Amino acid sequence: MKKISFKELVGRHSTAVLNSAFRIVGHLQSAQDIHQEVFLAILQRWDKFNGETNWGAYLYRVTVRKALEFVKRSRREAALGSLDDWAVVRENPDGPLRTSELQQELLKSLSKLPRRQADVFVLSRIEGLRDRQIAEIMGCSRETVNTHLHRALKRLRNELAHLL
Amino acid sequence: MKDHEEIRERLISFVLGEFSGKEVSEITRHLVKCQECSGEVKKLGRLLECAREISEASIDEQMCKSAKEAVLAVAEEAEKTVSRPRINIQNLWRIIMKSRITKLAAAAVIIVAAFICLSQFGSPFESVAWADVLENIRSSKTLTFIVRTTEQGSPVMKAMVIDPNLLRFEYLSQQEQAARLLGGDVLIVDTGKGEALILDTVNKTAKARPADKEMLSIYDTFRNFRGRGDFTVEEIGHRQVGDKQAVGFKLKKDDENREIMVWADPETKLPILIEETIEDREGQVGQFVVTDIVFDSELDVSLFSLTPPEGYEFKEIDDDPRIAAGKRLMSSANVHRILMACKKYVAEHNGQWPDSLQDLAEYGVDNKILVNPRQPALETGYIYLKPPASPSESRIVLYEVYGSWNDGINVGSANYHVEFMKEESDFKNRLGEH
Numbered sequence: 001m002k003k004i005s006f007k008e009l010v011g012r013h014s015t016a017v018l019n020s021a022f023r024i025v026g027h028l029q030s031a032q033d034i035h036q037e038v039f040l041a042i043l044q045r046w047d048k049f050n051g052e053t054n055w056g057a058y059l060y061r062v063t064v065r066k067a068l069e070f071v072k073r074s075r076r077e078a079a080l081g082s083l084d085d086w087a088v089v090r091e092n093p094d095g096p097l098r099t100s101e102l103q104q105e106l107l108k109s110l111s112k113l114p115r116r117q118a119d120v121f122v123l124s125r126i127e128g129l130r131d132r133q134i135a136e137i138m139g140c141s142r143e144t145v146n147t148h149l150h151r152a153l154k155r156l157r158n159e160l161a162h163l164l
Numbered sequence: 165m166k167d168h169e170e171i172r173e174r175l176i177s178f179v180l181g182e183f184s185g186k187e188v189s190e191i192t193r194h195l196v197k198c199q200e201c202s203g204e205v206k207k208l209g210r211l212l213e214c215a216r217e218i219s220e221a222s223i224d225e226q227m228c229k230s231a232k233e234a235v236l237a238v239a240e241e242a243e244k245t246v247s248r249p250r251i252n253i254q255n256l257w258r259i260i261m262k263s264r265i266t267k268l269a270a271a272a273v274i275i276v277a278a279f280i281c282l283s284q285f286g287s288p289f290e291s292v293a294w295a296d297v298l299e300n301i302r303s304s305k306t307l308t309f310i311v312r313t314t315e316q317g318s319p320v321m322k323a324m325v326i327d328p329n330l331l332r333f334e335y336l337s338q339q340e341q342a343a344r345l346l347g348g349d350v351l352i353v354d355t356g357k358g359e360a361l362i363l364d365t366v367n368k369t370a371k372a373r374p375a376d377k378e379m380l381s382i383y384d385t386f387r388n389f390r391g392r393g394d395f396t397v398e399e400i401g402h403r404q405v406g407d408k409q410a411v412g413f414k415l416k417k418d419d420e421n422r423e424i425m426v427w428a429d430p431e432t433k434l435p436i437l438i439e440e441t442i443e444d445r446e447g448q449v450g451q452f453v454v455t456d457i458v459f460d461s462e463l464d465v466s467l468f469s470l471t472p473p474e475g476y477e478f479k480e481i482d483d484d485p486r487i488a489a490g491k492r493l494m495s496s497a498n499v500h501r502i503l504m505a506c507k508k509y510v511a512e513h514n515g516q517w518p519d520s521l522q523d524l525a526e527y528g529v530d531n532k533i534l535v536n537p538r539q540p541a542l543e544t545g546y547i548y549l550k551p552p553a554s555p556s557e558s559r560i561v562l563y564e565v566y567g568s569w570n571d572g573i574n575v576g577s578a579n580y581h582v583e584f585m586k587e588e589s590d591f592k593n594r595l596g597e598h
Binding site: 007010011014015018019022023024026028029031032035036039040102103106107121125126127128146149150153154156157160161164 | 176177179180182206207208210211212214215216217218219221222223225227228231232234235236494497500501
C-alpha cells in the first residue's frame with residue numbers, strides 16, 4: 001500500500017487528534033500542545049512508518065495516551081481545575097459545555113486508572129468508538145476490551161461515589 | 165436475595181447495553197422493587213452521561229485549521245532539514261543553516277576524517293609520513309577550503325575555521341539565489357559563545373540565532389581526530405592534480421552509500437583534493453569536490469564577528485522553527501480568546517464593541533492572555549481597533565504588535581476568526597479599508 005505524505009496525514013487526522021486531546025484535557029492550549037507533540041513525534045520517525053500503518057488507530061491510541069498523561073501530570077498542579085477554555089472556545093449553538101465538578105473529577109480519576117482501562121474507557125465512552133474498533137486500536141480481542149471497560153467503570157464508580 | 169446479588173453483578177453490563185430483551189426485562193423487574201440496585205443504576209448512568217457530555221466538546225473549525233497549519237509549517241521546516249539529503253550544494257548549505265550536521269561531514273569533516281582513517285589504519289604509501297601530517301593538523305589553528313558539486317551550474321562555497329570556536333561559510337557565487345532560497349549567503353558561528361549570525365549580503369540583512377550544539381562536532385573532530393575510524397582505506401595510486409602528482413586513497417564505510425577519495429601532495433603531506441560521492445535514498449548519485457584546502461593560513465578574525473556589518477538590518481530570530489511555530493500557535497489562541505470575550509461583550513452591550521481590551525477583564529481576558537508569546541517583553545502584545553457596531557466581517561479588530569514583519573502576524577477579524585497573515589502588504593491593505 002502506498003504510504004501517504006505527512007501533509008496528507010495531518011490533513012486527514014488533525015481535527016480528530018485536536019478534538020480528542022481537547023476532550024480529555026479540557027484546555028485549548030494544552031490540546032494544541034498535545035496535537036503538535038503527536039504529529040511531530042510521528043514526523044521525527046516518519047521513515048519508520050510504512051504504507052501499512054493504520055493511522056486512525058495509531059493516532060487515537062497515541063493521542064489518548066498523551067492526553068491522559070498530561071492530565072496525570074497536571075493533576076497536582078490543579079491545572080485541570082481551569083476548564084474555562086471549554087466555555088470560551090466552544091462555539092456550540094446550544095451554549096457552552098457544562099464544566100461540572102463531576103466532569104473534572106471523572107477526568108482526574110481516569111488518569112489514575114490502569115493504562116489500558118483508561119484508554120478503553122476514553123475510546124469507548126468519550127470517543128464513542130465500537131468495541132471492534134477499540135480492539136483494533138489496542139491490539140487485543142473484543143472480550144479484553146469489554147473486560148477493561150467493565151473494570152474501568154467499576155473503579156470510576158467507586159472513586160466518584162461521593163459525587164454520584 | 166440470591167437474585168439481588170446476581171443482578172447487582174450484572175448492572176454494569178446492563179447500563180452498557182450489553183443485554184438482550186429478555187435479560188433487560190428481568191433486570192428492570194428487579195429494579196422496580198430494589199432501591200439499592202436502582203440507585204446503583206442511576207449512579208452508573210450518571211457517570212456514563214457525564215462521559216457523554218465530555219464527548220460532545222469540540223474545538224471550532226478555525227482553531228483546528230490554525231493548529232493544522234502550525235503543524236504543517238513546522239513539518240515544512242523540518243522536511244527542508246532532515247528528510248532528504250539531496251546532493252546539491254544548496255542543500256548542503258541548507259543543512260548547515262539549519263544546524264543539522266548530518267552531511268556537513270561531507271564538506272568540513274571529511275578532510276579531517278581522511279587523515280584520521282589513514283592514521284589509524286596506517287598508510288601503505290610509505291613515502292607519505294602520516295604521523296607528520298597528523299602532527300601538522302593537530303597543531304594547525306585554521307582551516308579553509310572550497311566546496312562545490314559536480315552538478316552543472318552549482319554554486320561554490322567557501323568554509324573557514326579558526327580553532328577552536330569560529331566557523332564561517334559563505335557563497336562565492338549565486339549569492340542572490342542563496343539569499344532568496346535560504347535566507348542568507350553567509351553563516352558565521354561562534355560555538356564558544358553559542359551564537360550564530362546569518363548574513364544576506366544581497367539585501368543587507370543579518371539574523372542572529374543560537375548556535376547548535378551539533379556544530380561543535382566540527383571542532384571536536386578537528387581538534388581531537390576521533391570517532392571517524394570506522395572507514396576502510398585503500399591506496400588507489402597516483403593522479404595528476406594541477407601541477408602535482410598526487411597520492412590517492414579511497415575511504416569507505418560499509419553501511420554508507422558514500423565513498424571519499426583523498427588526493428594528497430607527497431611533499432607537503434597535506435590533501436589537495438577531496439572528492440566525495442554519495443548516493444542518496446532515492447538512488448541519486450552526486451559528488452562534492454573539496455579543493456583549495458589550506459591549513460594554518462592567516463585568517464582575518466573580523467570575518468567571524470557576530471556583530472552585523474555596518475548598514476545591515478538586524479533581526480533576532482528563533483532558532484528552532486518548532487518553538488517559533490508553537491509561539492505563533494499560542495498567540496493565535498490568545499487572539500481567539502480575546503475575540504470570544506469580545507463576542508460575549510458585544511452580545512451583552514447591544515452590539516457595541518468594548519472601548520479597550522481592559523473592558524474584557526470580566527470576560528476572562530487577564531494580563532496573561534494579553535502577553536503575546538512572540539513578544540513576551542511587552543505587557544500587552546496585541547493592538548485592538550474598536551470597530552463600529554455591526555462592522556463588516558473582514559474588518560480587522562485585533563492584531564499582534566510587531567517590530568519587523570518576519571513570517572507574518574496573527575490577526576483577528578470582526579467575524580471572531582483568527583488568521584495568520586503572511587504578507588504585510590495584504591495586512592496593510594485590509595487595515596486601510598477601514
